[in-house]
Amino acid sequence: MKRLLERNVVVKDWRKTPVKVALVYPGGYRAGMTGLTVQLLYHLFNLREDTLCERVFLDGSKPPRSLESGRTLRDFDLVAATIQYEGGYVELLKGLRDSGIPLRRSERGDRHPLIVAGGPCVTANPTVMEDYVDVFAIGDAEPFIERLVDAYRENRSRKGLLEVLSDVPGFYVPGFTENPVERAWVEELDKAPHPTAQVIPLIDEGSPLCPVFGLTLGLEVTRGCGRMCLFCLASWINMPVRHRGLETMLGIVEEGLRRTGVRKVSLVGAGATDNRWLKDLCQHLVSMGIEFSTPSLRMDLLDRELMRLIVQGGQRTLTLAPETASEEVRRLIGKPIPDDRLLEVSENAYEAGFKRLKLYFMIGLPGEDRDSLEGVGRLVDKLARTGFRDIHVSVNPFIPKAQTPFQWLPLASRSYLTEASKLIRRSMPKGLNVRLDILKPAQAELQALLSLGDRRTGRVVEYMALSGGGRGALRRAMKIAGLRLENVVYRAKEVEEPLPWDMIRSSDFRLLKKLYRKLESELVR
Ligand code: SF4
The missing domain is CATH 3.30.750.200 (Transcription Regulator spoIIAA)
Structure with missing residues (x-):
């Protein structure tokens, strides 16, 4: 991909930073930068002084290269892939192939990066990829970052690292994990970090690279959904539903708008309508003159007042x-x-x-x-x-x-x-x-x-x-x-x-x- 100018990119010194993480999204830039997952993981890894994290979008480029320094996957210590849909499995393996990394974990050794995968698909069923991925992170992203990087720093041998991680809650390490793995999850969203200095491409909203909802600040309102429809993966692997409080959300909005320079907020969360502060949040955004968009809304909870506010927000x-x-x-x-x-x-x-x-x-x-x-x-x-x-x-x-x-x-x-x-x-x-x-x-x-x-x-x-x-x-x-x-x-x-x-x-x-x-x-x- 041609070099893209972006605001809030994190560039760290490769010689001075001990742990190098390639954050891999199995798809193109536009899809990967829509939603909050890539922004959140990028933020969480880069929060650590000893870690640098660069984004790699698997868009068919051969070899795939990181946006920040143009390095290939082989140059990193850890390859952390977020799998948001099942088709991402094929893309991930293509990305490894195009990077000259053996696909099967049994063929990789100490000189290869450790391949870690997380996201809803593997949280539901990682077994399909267990011959290819070294470590699966089952559940919410937040609890894993510290555990993964700390373990990596303490164990430079691949085998030692895998053994250690297999004992850490939430990690599933094929070939090492012996007991059932419980999903790791964040109890209180208000206490969880939320990125405010989000990466914003300096492009026109009409550009094919522009994220689907435009140049926006993503705000996670709710994780999971209280409706629990029987077919819905998003609700069952995110139970119990958790909400951010109004004060926290307003704080994120204020700081996020200042640090990104955008004037639009996209509210994220399958069960956003469950959040009892949603109307207050929308009211605040309207009074600030900030445009916003919402995800699919629950019909049983959608009333006239909320609809009016959403329309006033530009949707x-x-x-x-x-x-x-x-x-x-x-x-x-x-x-x-x-x-x-x-x-x-x-x-x-x-x-x-x-x-x-x-x-x-x-x-x-x-x-x-x-x-x-x-x-x-x-x-x-x-x-x-x-x-x-x-x-x-x-x-x-x-x-x-x-x-x-x-x-x-x-x-x-x-x-x-x-x-x-x-x-x-x-x-x-x-x-x-x-x-x-x-x-x-x-x-x-x-x-x-x-x-x-x-x-x-x-x-x-x-x-x-x-x-x-x-x-x-x-x-x-x-x-x-x-x-x-x-x-x-x-x-x-x-x-x-x-x-x-x-x-x-x-x-x-x-x-x-x-x-x-x-x-x-x-x-x-
Ligand atoms: S209302 Fe939508 S998000 Fe909530 S459980 Fe049902 S399908 Fe999933």
């Missing part, structure tokens, strides 16, 4: 996730929002000044039938009648995720998903400005495999990385790995059968079982 797109057109299916998946409530929210939002509506639906959900699929078009039509003329409908196959109560469910078959997509497409109201995007079943298949697979699935990732993917690559890779999709993604699992991720306790397994059994009994009724 014109309302994002809602009804998930399905059927009230009964919504109840089964743990999101019992009635249609009337949806329509009321939409009506109020239009009145408040929202101009665009973005809707998320899933297909292949338990309890779904033809009527609920065709109902998507009817529901969109009703929502359009509340006033919206610009509607974007996004449909994704439901992908069961490890560590959620739906982890035992299968992915719906390709033929079912294809047929369901057609029904939804046909059901769309004519003559309205509705944009419809549907994720292809083949993409869902790969995502499900990487979510639900075991150690052998890693060979599939390796094949995809080395072969460059392409048509038929997944089937070929499965054959080489000796795996059948039918067994991994298209089969409902028995509740008592061993799961690849049993070793990882990111969620409350007893509760997951109870909720899944309840669903099973409701489905056979």
Whole structure:
């Protein structure tokens, strides 16, 4: 990537700083700099005087180089990768290959950097990558930084370091960890560090490199979500939901705006609407004349006053996730929002000044039938009648995720998903400005495999990385790995059968079982 000018870049002296960390994002700059994860990790590592941290975006450059000093991954002591989506596994291995680092951990030695991975995907199920990653950080990022760097400084031999880390809470070290790993988490967000000197690219907002929400200060309002929908990974691996207090948030805003020079804030957190200070925060931002944007909002908690404030903050797109057109299916998946409530929210939002509506639906959900699929078009039509003329409908196959109560469910078959997509497409109201995007079943298949697979699935990732993917690559890779999709993604699992991720306790397994059994009994009724 061409050298980019940025504000708040941290450049440290390579000769004087003992620990060098490459912070790897398996994707391009725009995606990586949207959201707070890269900013937070960059801040946390660089807070330590003995550590320098540089960002490496795996955007296809060969070899990938750090933005700060142009060094390659081989030059660093630690490679810390944050995996936000399963496709990141393939990108990570491509990045190692292009850096001349052996992909398999068994082929790496003391002269290679230690490969560490964290993020929601590995917190749910790290086993897919356990032949490739040396150390997994299970849970929130904050508790790991000190533990990792301290251990690294005390143990220069790879084996010694891995042994030590395997005894540190939250780390999963394949080949060394013997007992189940409990997720590490921050109890009070108010006491956790939050970056204020965030890195801001000095580019035009129209640039293809500009983060998705523009040049903004990211503010994490809430971690997790109190709704706990049964399919939702973000809530189950972040329980209990935690909030930042008003005073802390205002402090971050004040200092953050001063240090970044931006005039816009993006509020972060799946369950931001749960935060009881959200309205006060929005009110303050409005009174300061600061623009802000919010993530997808909970329909059960969204009232007129909050909507008015959000519009005053400059946001014109309302994002809602009804998930399905059927009230009964919504109840089964743990999101019992009635249609009337949806329509009321939409009506109020239009009145408040929202101009665009973005809707998320899933297909292949338990309890779904033809009527609920065709109902998507009817529901969109009703929502359009509340006033919206610009509607974007996004449909994704439901992908069961490890560590959620739906982890035992299968992915719906390709033929079912294809047929369901057609029904939804046909059901769309004519003559309205509705944009419809549907994720292809083949993409869902790969995502499900990487979510639900075991150690052998890693060979599939390796094949995809080395072969460059392409048509038929997944089937070929499965054959080489000796795996059948039918067994991994298209089969409902028995509740008592061993799961690849049993070793990882990111969620409350007893509760997951109870909720899944309840669903099973409701489905056979
Ligand atoms: S409301 Fe949204 S973020 Fe919260 S649990 Fe449900 S799907 Fe997840």
